[in-house]
Amino acid sequence: MSSTFQNAPPLRLSRRAMAIQESAIRKLDASVNKVSGVFFHRMNIGQPDVPTPRAVMDALAAEDSQVLAYGPASGLLECRDAAAAFHSRTSPGLTREHTVVTQGGSEALLFAMVGLCDPGDEILVPEPYYTNYNGFATFAGAKVVPVPTRLDEGFAIPSDDVLDSLVTERTRIFLFANPGNPTGAVYGAEQLRRVAAWARRKGLWLVADEVYRAIWFSAPPLSALNLAGHEDHVIVVDSTSKTFSACGLRIGFLVSRNLELMERLERLGQARLGPQPRGQRAAIAALQLPESYYAEVRHIYKSRVDAMMDALAEIPGLAFHRPEGAFYTMARLPVSDTERFARWLVDEFRDTTTGRAESVVVAPGPGFYADPSKGRDEIRLAAVREESQLRRAVAVLGAGLRQFRG
Numbered sequence: 001m002s003s004t005f006q007n008a009p010p011l012r013l014s015r016r017a018m019a020i021q022e023s024a025i026r027k028l029d030a031s032v033n034k035v036s037g038v039f040f041h042r043m044n045i046g047q048p049d050v051p052t053p054r055a056v057m058d059a060l061a062a063e064d065s066q067v068l069a070y071g072p073a074s075g076l077l078e079c080r081d082a083a084a085a086f087h088s089r090t091s092p093g094l095t096r097e098h099t100v101v102t103q104g105g106s107e108a109l110l111f112a113m114v115g116l117c118d119p120g121d122e123i124l125v126p127e128p129y130y131t132n133y134n135g136f137a138t139f140a141g142a143k144v145v146p147v148p149t150r151l152d153e154g155f156a157i158p159s160d161d162v163l164d165s166l167v168t169e170r171t172r173i174f175l176f177a178n179p180g181n182p183t184g185a186v187y188g189a190e191q192l193r194r195v196a197a198w199a200r201r202k203g204l205w206l207v208a209d210e211v212y213r214a215i216w217f218s219a220p221p222l223s224a225l226n227l228a229g230h231e232d233h234v235i236v237v238d239s240t241s242k243t244f245s246a247c248g249l250r251i252g253f254l255v256s257r258n259l260e261l262m263e264r265l266e267r268l269g270q271a272r273l274g275p276q277p278r279g280q281r282a283a284i285a286a287l288q289l290p291e292s293y294y295a296e297v298r299h300i301y302k303s304r305v306d307a308m309m310d311a312l313a314e315i316p317g318l319a320f321h322r323p324e325g326a327f328y329t330m331a332r333l334p335v336s337d338t339e340r341f342a343r344w345l346v347d348e349f350r351d352t353t354t355g356r357a358e359s360v361v362v363a364p365g366p367g368f369y370a371d372p373s374k375g376r377d378e379i380r381l382a383a384v385r386e387e388s389q390l391r392r393a394v395a396v397l398g399a400g401l402r403q404f405r406g
C-alpha cells in the first residue's frame with residue numbers, strides 16, 4: 001500500500017448497519033443451498049406455492065410500453081383507486097387520497113415508521129413478532145419494545161396496566177399484525193377496540209399490519225380502518241404478496257384516513273420516486289378479483305393449516321396455538337435450544353425411510369423475539385405447501401425430534 005494512505009483513519013460502517021439482525025427466517029437457507037442429494041421440506045419461509053391468479057399474470061404479460069417510465073410518488077391513480085375500492089368493500093368511504101402504493105408491505109411499514117418516529121423513538125409490538133420489524137425500525141432509527149404475549153393465552157394482548165408499564169415519553173406507535181405472523185392469532189373486535197382506546201389515551205399511532213387479512217378460518221378479522229372514532233390515528237399496511245400469492249410483485253399499500261399523514265407520505269415517496277408501474281397494473285387486476293377468489297384462498301390455507309396441525313398433534317410433547325388466520329404456527333418443542341435443533345436438522349439429520357434423504361427447515365423461535373434468549377424452545381412453521389407434503393414434512397420433523405432427544 002502506498003505510504004500516503006498509511007495514516008488514513010479506518011473505514012467504518014454505520015452503527016445502524018452493524019445493528020441490523022440477520023433474518024431468522026433466511027438464516028438457514030444459505031446452508032440448505034449448499035447441500036445436495038437431500039430433499040428439504042421448507043417450513044421456514046412464508047413463500048406460498050399457490051399459483052398467482054391468471055388475471056395478474058395476464059396483466060403483467062399485456063404490458064407493451066416502449067419506455068419503462070417512472071410513475072407518480074404515491075402510485076398510479078388507477079392503482080390507488082383500485083386499492084381504495086378494495087378496502088371500501090369492508091371499510092366504506094375510502095378514496096385514493098387515503099391510499100399510498102408502496103414497494104411491498106415492507107416499504108409501507110418502513111414509511112410508517114419513518115413518517116411517525118424520530119430517531120430514538122419507540123414502537124410497541126406484541127411479541128413474538130414478524131422478525132423484519134426490527135430491521136425496519138433500525139432503518140428508521142427507532143426501537144422495537146416488545147409487549148409480552150403467551151402461547152397458552154392465545155397470544156392475547158395484555159391488560160392496559162401491562163401496556164401502561166411499557167410506555168415511555170419516546171413511545172410513538174403500537175404496531176401489531178392481524179392475523180399474526182408468526183402466531184396465526186386473530187385479535188377479536190373487542191380486544192382491538194380496547195387497544196385502540198388505550199393507544200388513543202396515550203397519544204400513540206395504531207399501525208395495523210393486515211397483510212394476512214384475507215386469510216382467516218373462522219371469523220374475519222376486523223380491519224383497524226373500521227375502528228370508529230379512531231380514524232385519525234389508524235394506519236393500515238396491506239400487500240399483494242400473500243393474498244394474491246404474488247410475493248415477487250413487490251406491491252403493497254398504506255391506508256389511512258389521516259390526510260395530513262398521507263400528504264407527508266407522498267413526500268417520502270417522492271424521495272424514492274414511484275413504485276413500479278408495471279407491478280401496479282398487475283395489482284389492479286388482483287384488487288378487482290371477485291369475492292369468490294378470497295373464499296378459494298381461505299379454503300386452500302384452511303386445508304393446509306388443518307393438515308399441518310393434525311400432523312403436529314401426533315407428535316408427543318408439543319404445544320401449539322391453532323392458527324385462526326395467516327398460515328403459520330408457533331410450536332413449543334421439548335427442546336432447550338431450537339437454534340441448535342434447526343441447524344442440526346439441516347446439517348446432520350436425514351430421514352431415509354422413503355428411500356430418499358429428507359430433512360426439514362424450520363425457523364427457530366428466538367428470531368421472533370427482541371431478546372434472543374426468549375423463544376428458545378419454540379419454532380415457527382409455515383403451511384405453504386399442499387397437504388400431503390405438509391403431513392410428510394411434519395412426520396420428518398417428528399422423526400428428527402425423536403432422534404435429537406434420544
Ligand SMILES: Cc1ncc(COP(=O)(O)O)c(C=O)c1O
Pocket residue numbers: 046103104105106107130177180181209211238239240241247251252
Ligand atoms: C406480518 C408481515 N408483514 C409484512 C410482510 C412483508 O410483506 P411484503 O412481501 O408485502 O413486503 C410480511 C412478509 O412475510 C409479513 O409476514
